[in-house]
Amino acid sequence: MIPGSIIEYLQRYHVPFERRPHLRAISAQALAASLHVTGFQVAKTVIVHAADRLWLCVVSAPDTVDLGRVSEMLGVRRLRLADESEFIDLFPGCEAGAEPPFGQLYGLPVVVDTHLRHAERLWFRAGSHTEAIELRFEDFLLLEEPLLGPIASERPGELTYAPVEMHA
Template structure:
């Protein structure tokens, strides 16, 4: 499978420079970072959240975890939890399950990017498959997605 159709069409239509990075099949962001010899902080992972009755896409560095307490403050509700794959599998029809790119805007989802991602010049993320990633400038990503930037990560711990 090649990169997600919607993503490729969008990036090409917007004339944004990006590199497709093939890698051995991997299912965890940390494994992808290692396979690409990329800093874990530059590889972004997507975590789908259920906020009240809607789905929201959060994006944060590969080795970091979502802090639910911080997200409850961001969303100003106590009804925040990780969405299950079963719940969101149909939201990304052109992507392999769990390999969706951080372009929630292409799938009708609001995108929340952890503030730490804004510190790097580039961002690497899954391209809709478990064997390809995309590298592009963070500023290009931000200008296409318009994510809400907030701090909601916790470092190397368990999800709270």
């Protein structure tokens, strides 16, 4: 069940959303399968420790956070995945492993991978392993005002473009 604080947060800021009950799913990819959507429409939250503070990194379910890219984006030298013991108490009412990406609600900054902008609607964990929240990506951006950048590892077969000098 989604904690009331999350529902109240979304309602307070007039963010349209849908609650999506599903079979118990621990991984983000299992959540996608349970909802019958592609993993690229499911956003997962990965918590990192950088510059003596915690950050929420939000990427697609099949993606992996590239710590080097996040470090570069944040301009910090030291960055690591946070231990559950460092953040579990910051998300009251939420199940461990189902931390939502709503950093404004929990006083944490948010970084979102640019790949997510390709999905019009996204499904998010919202403190529960049996219910998710569906909302428009644009509404999420307006609500959270996150940093947006390429923080996921390159996908196999994905083309990356380097600047090319043109000579006349």
